[in-house]
Amino acid sequence: xxxxxxxxxxxEGLERKTGLFLALAAALVIGxxxxxxxxxxxxxxxxxxxFFANTAQGIxxxxxxxxxxxxxxxxxxxxxxxxxxxxxxxxxxxxxxIEKEYVSAITRDSTARLGKExxxxxxxxxxxxxxxxxxxxxxxxxxxxxxxxDFSTMAEDLSAQxxxxxxxxxxxxxxxxxxxxxxxxxxxxxRQASAELAAAxxxxxxxxxxxxxxxxxxxxxxxxxxxxxxxxxxxATATVDRLDASLAGVPALMLKLDxxxxxxxxxxxxxPQTMRDARAAARDGRAMVDGAKTTWPFNTMVGGAEPPxxxxxxxNSFDGPLKPLR
Amino acid sequence: MNLAGAEAYARxxxxxxxxxxxxxxxxxxxxRNAEGTALNALSLARxxxxxxxxxxAQQALELALAxxxxxxxxxxxxxxxxxxxxxxxxxxxxxxxxxxxxALCGGCRAQAAILNIGARIALAAGxxxxxxxxxxxxxxxxPDDDTRSEQANARRIVAEAAALPQISQPIAQPAMSPKIx
Numbered sequence: 001x002x003x004x005x006x007x008x009x010x011x012e013g014l015e016r017k018t019g020l021f022l023a024l025a026a027a028l029v030i031g032x033x034x035x036x037x038x039x040x041x042x043x044x045x046x047x048x049x050x051f052f053a054n055t056a057q058g059i060x061x062x063x064x065x066x067x068x069x070x071x072x073x074x075x076x077x078x079x080x081x082x083x084x085x086x087x088x089x090x091x092x093x094x095x096x097x098i099e100k101e102y103v104s105a106i107t108r109d110s111t112a113r114l115g116k117e118x119x120x121x122x123x124x125x126x127x128x129x130x131x132x133x134x135x136x137x138x139x140x141x142x143x144x145x146x147x148x149x150d151f152s153t154m155a156e157d158l159s160a161q162x163x164x165x166x167x168x169x170x171x172x173x174x175x176x177x178x179x180x181x182x183x184x185x186x187x188x189x190x191r192q193a194s195a196e197l198a199a200a201x202x203x204x205x206x207x208x209x210x211x212x213x214x215x216x217x218x219x220x221x222x223x224x225x226x227x228x229x230x231x232x233x234x235x236a237t238a239t240v241d242r243l244d245a246s247l248a249g250v251p252a253l254m255l256k257l258d259x260x261x262x263x264x265x266x267x268x269x270x271x272p273q274t275m276r277d278a279r280a281a282a283r284d285g286r287a288m289v290d291g292a293k294t295t296w297p298f299n300t301m302v303g304g305a306e307p308p309x310x311x312x313x314x315x316n317s318f319d320g321p322l323k324p325l326r
Numbered sequence: 327m328n329l330a331g332a333e334a335y336a337r338x339x340x341x342x343x344x345x346x347x348x349x350x351x352x353x354x355x356x357x358r359n360a361e362g363t364a365l366n367a368l369s370l371a372r373x374x375x376x377x378x379x380x381x382x383a384q385q386a387l388e389l390a391l392a393x394x395x396x397x398x399x400x401x402x403x404x405x406x407x408x409x410x411x412x413x414x415x416x417x418x419x420x421x422x423x424x425x426x427x428x429a430l431c432g433g434c435r436a437q438a439a440i441l442n443i444g445a446r447i448a449l450a451a452g453x454x455x456x457x458x459x460x461x462x463x464x465x466x467x468x469p470d471d472d473t474r475s476e477q478a479n480a481r482r483i484v485a486e487a488a489a490l491p492q493i494s495q496p497i498a499q500p501a502m503s504p505k506i507x
Binding site: 310311312313314315316317318319320321322 | 328329332335338350362364365366368369372373375376377378399402405406409413435436438439440442443445446472475476479482
């Protein structure tokens, strides 16, 4: 007995459907394969270019080749060149496959630079075009090569710069550590000098303190001396005042003496010899007074030094009318 | 001028003295010298008093009193005014001026004269005790050129005061005789 009837509509054209599905699947697979190939650049038309490097380090097949940051090709092959001219022997040949549409942008004196995208990105070969006006490259042309600075290169450069500095530092440290070295000697001398300076400063301070004390003492004594001088001056002034007062009376005294001597002289005119001797003595006395009048300080006090002071006629309690003489 | 006036006065030449002192006063008044004006006015007053011209003397004393001179000079002027009033018998005015002179004087050179003037006024009033008291004050002053002559005047006043009660006492009436009774 048959399980399925020939009249089941579900199975009508089954072979056709299956064939169609298979064809579609095959097409998809093929299409996918072709797309993959296209994606791989199998169908892309490329131009091979070369460059030579000292070492293959950092260069690998499939490494992208960029121009102005755009991928224009890839490293196709890396091989060690053992035969050929001196320029190429013992070096590494690297073949690049560059898409044809970009070849015209690459000139003959362009440089292939091995570097990294960013500082720590993937390694790429960057084409650095030459100056404008150069001829574009042709198929299988050789480009100049250079390696861009990477960490290791920078580290080596830095190391090369630091190494001599470190050497100097080391020698300097050794010199410092050497007991009889210049620096130790200089430090020793500086320490000694600063100690001596400190001691000198202490001595100066002591000296200044003593001088200050001494000066204070001297000033105090000077003050006392000035006070004594002041007191002496005061006494001298008082003495001078008293002397002045005494001397003020001398002119009047001298005038009285003068009048007295005149009176004595007049009175002795008619006296006997003894009285005449007294008259002579009075004359001598007058001469002495006259002489004193011309001697300093009396000459400034008597006889016309000043005009006589005005005086009022004195009041007498028995004043009254008088009989006029004329 | 002042010295010439004093010399003329000493010679008794009152008109020359008057002229000299008047010129001195004019000169001091021009210079606005109050002291010089006052002391020359005092001297002029004495000359006028000596000449018997009481009115002219009073006028000169008014000039001295009106000036801004020292109290001592104005005291002398007041004292001389008291003398003029006393000479004119005007005891009240004399006492007033003597009191003013004493107030102005203090310890001036005319102190003894002013006290003696007070004593003379008291004597004229018959008050022997007051006169003696004042005169004895003069006698107690230290003797110097200004006080010596006044101390002599004070002794005279004391003597007059001592004699005063004998004059002022009424004369005793004799007792009625029996015969008359």
